[in-house]
Every structure is written in structure tokens, then in C-alpha cells.
Amino acid sequence: MKIGVLALQGAVAEHIRLIEKAGAEGVIVKKKEQLDEVDGMIIPGGESTTIGKLMRRFDFIEALRGFHRQGKPIFGTCAGLIVIAKEIIGEPEAHLGLMDMKVSRNAFGRQRESFETNLAVKGVADDVRAVFIRAPLIDEVGEGVEVLSTYRDQIVAARQGSLLAASFHPELTDDERMHAYFLDMVREAR
Secondary structure (H helix, E strand, C coil): CEEEEECCCCCHHHHHHHHHHCCCEEEEECCHHHHHHCCEEEECCCCHHHHHHHHHHCCHHHHHHHHHHCCCCEEEECHHHHHHEEEECCCCCCCCCCEEEEEECCCCCCHHHCEEEEEEECCCEEEEEEEECCCCEEEEECCCCEEEEEECCEEEEEEECCEEEECCCHHHCCCCHHHHHHHHHHHHHC
16 A cells, blocks of 8 residues: 655655554655555645645646545645645635635644644544644534544544544654554545
8 A cells, every 4th residue: 555645845754654654655746647656645734835836836736636536535734734625714715625624724823832732533542642833723624524633622633534634743753543544544445
């Protein structure tokens, strides 16, 4: 099983390390043609506006929408969550617009307000280590979206079919369980 990590910006090597720790092959994806080689995709953290611009420049928008239409799973972490959302509060348009959720950028504040905590994540564990860095927040979800985790009554992880979103950075820990959960989604989809 091959899992791609969109390598336009963000913590790519860290995701590759945890994909491999969870038992799959990690593939650094820099060209849209590589999407044909992978069974699932991770859109990492970074800066969502920059990632969106680079996705448009390198023709990833329609390519990733097509990847999703094929039923192949996509996991967005931090900025990646913003990239897959249908609506971004305060922004005129979404990037991929795939997941039925409304999100806020930098909802947890600036870099200095970054923190780590353990979260209960449905279907994963009660003690998933989560790193929040200028993290977004899921303000609202549509009917078909399952809330997987909250922090102080705010949604920080959710799933809609083959789409998985986390406000935090699971790749900045040694805990591969979020990646293992995503690999199970990819197995289900195959």
C-alpha cells in the first residue's frame, strides 16, 4: 500500500516516517501524475493560502478532486484540513471544497499559543498525542460528517467517508495511531 504526501509545503518527511511506522510505503508527491501511483493522500500542515496557490500553479486542484471521486482517501492535517474544507470563514472561496465543514484559520491563536495535549479520538485511542500550532478549528460539520474528537467542546478531528481531517499535527509526535487509522480507511476503500 502506497500513501502519498503532498510535498508543496509542510511537514512531509515527518508524515512519511509515521506512514512507514504504521506499515505502508510513503511517497513524496510533487507532480499530479504521481496520484495514479498512490492509494491514499495526506495534505500536510503548513500555510493553507500558500498550499492553495501552489496546488493551483501545479494543477493539483482538479487532480485531487478526481482522486477523491475515485474513492481514494485523503487526510488533511492542520492546513491540510483547511485545504479539504467546503467553506473557510472569511475567505471568498475554498481550495478543494471536498469535506462538508466550515473552518476557521488560526483559531487557536498565534505561534506562541501553540500547545500539546492528549485527545480521545473515536476509533483510534483515548490518549492520542496532538500538537496544535496556529491550528484551525472545525466550526460546523454537515450531516454526513462524523466528529471524531473535540478539545474544550470544539471540533478538532472529523471524518466524512473517505475524508479525514485533524486540526492538529499527528506527524510531529512518535504516535503513529492516526496514520494507522488512515491506513485502515485506505484498506477499506481498496
